[in-house]
Amino acid sequence: MGKSTAGKGTDEHGRPGCSPGPVTDAFDAHPELAPLRTAAWDGDWDATRAFFAELGSPDDVSFAAGLLARVDRTEWYLEKVARSLPADPLPRTLLAERHIRIGWGIRGGARAGDVPPDQLDEFHGRLRKAELLLIEVCAEQPAYAPAWTARLLTARGLELGQSEARRRYDRLTEHHPDQPDRSDHPRHPHHFRAQSQLLQQLCPQWGGSWEAAHGFAQECVSAAPDGSHAGILVAEAHIEHWADLDDAEAAEYLRNVSVRDELRQAARISVLHPGHRRDWHWTGGHSTFALAFSLGGHAADAAQHFEALGDTSSEAFWRYLPDWRNQFTRYRADALATPRDER
Structure with missing residues (x-):
């Protein structure tokens, strides 16, 4: 084959x-996600915020943030909300996810050496916009797991290396609610989207190894x-x-x-x-x-x-x-x- x-x-x-x-569209496969798509189409921040407020775990928030990023042109209303609610981590994280999504779409699926320089520059530009937003969020709210998860995608795309990706993943696990309150216990958050993103980073294509x-x-x-x-x-x-x-x-x-x-x-x-x-x-x-x-x-x-x-x-x-x-x-x-x- x-x-x-x-x-x-x-x-x-x-x-x-x-x-x-x-059927491959998660919005269609999971009808309970439909209100999020409708809110995105309408540019309705109140409905968007209400949807996220009902989610029960950081992993659910991160999944929904990645899904919202697929909806075209959502950056326009998210940019307005991020400016109007500078203390709220959610709109900045959602906007960062959208920049990441646009960036990866520009880059395409080729290996780094095969991506035309102009596409690579535009890709990195989008990821740097996302990274600046996420740095702010993580500095203000270091326990905000959705932002750390998104930073695993920017770390890979900006080729920041294995150590930096691991550092970001470890920062996420330090604050994850699944983490027992025991200093001698290894940190394993069971945050699936973050784990899946780090796994990508650990593959040889991104500087890792199959053993890792x-x-x-x-x-x-x-x-x-x-x-x-x-x-x-x-x-x-x-x-x-x-x-x-x-x-x-x-x-x-x-x-x-x-x-x-x-x-x-x-x-x-x-x-x-x-x-x-x-x-x-x-x-x-x-x-x-x-x-x-x-x-x-x-x-x-x-x-x-x-x-x-x-x-x-x-x-x-x-x-x-x-x-x-x-x-x-x-x-x-x-x-x-x-x-x-x-x-």
């Missing part, structure tokens, strides 16, 4: 394609309770590793029995665990496992993830495939044709 780097290393969701296929990337995924799994999202990181790391290999190596990588077994265990303790909460990461988790198992030729393992997804999917990692929507449909049909006694 051929591979494509379209969307690779760009952002956490990619950009929508035009061919028919599963896989190690971090396993570290998060070990620290998290069963039923958390952490197991998804194992699948993300393996797909990134697969995508970095040449075609001959890639064809065998995900077929490896040890990799398959690692994916099975990660799925069992995350999206397939009885205690797993069906929240906004749920679609992305099942989509990632469905892709990893499908690429490895493990149709029976993929089937339960396709069944869970129904007609929805996250396109984030599927975008690594050429004509990914048709490939998704084909893989899904093959998996669901597997006899149930083989699953």
Whole structure:
């Protein structure tokens, strides 16, 4: 199977394609998100703030902030609100996320050396705008996890290096509400979006190594309770590793029995665990496992993830495939044709 780097290393969701296929827009897959999109379309700050006020965790706030950043032209009303509410961290963080989103869209999916200089300059300019906003927020409210999460994206895009990305992640974990009040306890926040962003930074494309990337995924799994999202990181790391290999190596990588077994265990303790909460990461988790198992030729393992997804999917990692929507449909049909006694 051929591979494509379209969307690779760009952002956490990619950009929508035009061919028919599963529902990939999170606003449509999760109807409870619809009020946020409506508020963004209307430039309605009161409705936007009310939506975020109802969210129960920093990870939910960060997820919704990244989603809002996808809505075109939201920077206009967010800039006005950020100026009018200079003490509120939310509008500045949302505006920073929008600058980040625009910047990554300008950059595209090529490696740094292949991006035209003018695009790279514009990309960095957007990220520097975001970084200035986020520096202010983090200085004023060092416990504001959504801002630290966004700074993991700017750190990677501005190529600030592994140490700086780790520093930012550690600052986030210092204040995360999941952190026990014990000075001798290791810091593991279970903040999935931040973990997924740091995992990207730890890949070789951004100056890391596969040992570091896989190690971090396993570290998060070990620290998290069963039923958390952490197991998804194992699948993300393996797909990134697969995508970095040449075609001959890639064809065998995900077929490896040890990799398959690692994916099975990660799925069992995350999206397939009885205690797993069906929240906004749920679609992305099942989509990632469905892709990893499908690429490895493990149709029976993929089937339960396709069944869970129904007609929805996250396109984030599927975008690594050429004509990914048709490939998704084909893989899904093959998996669901597997006899149930083989699953």
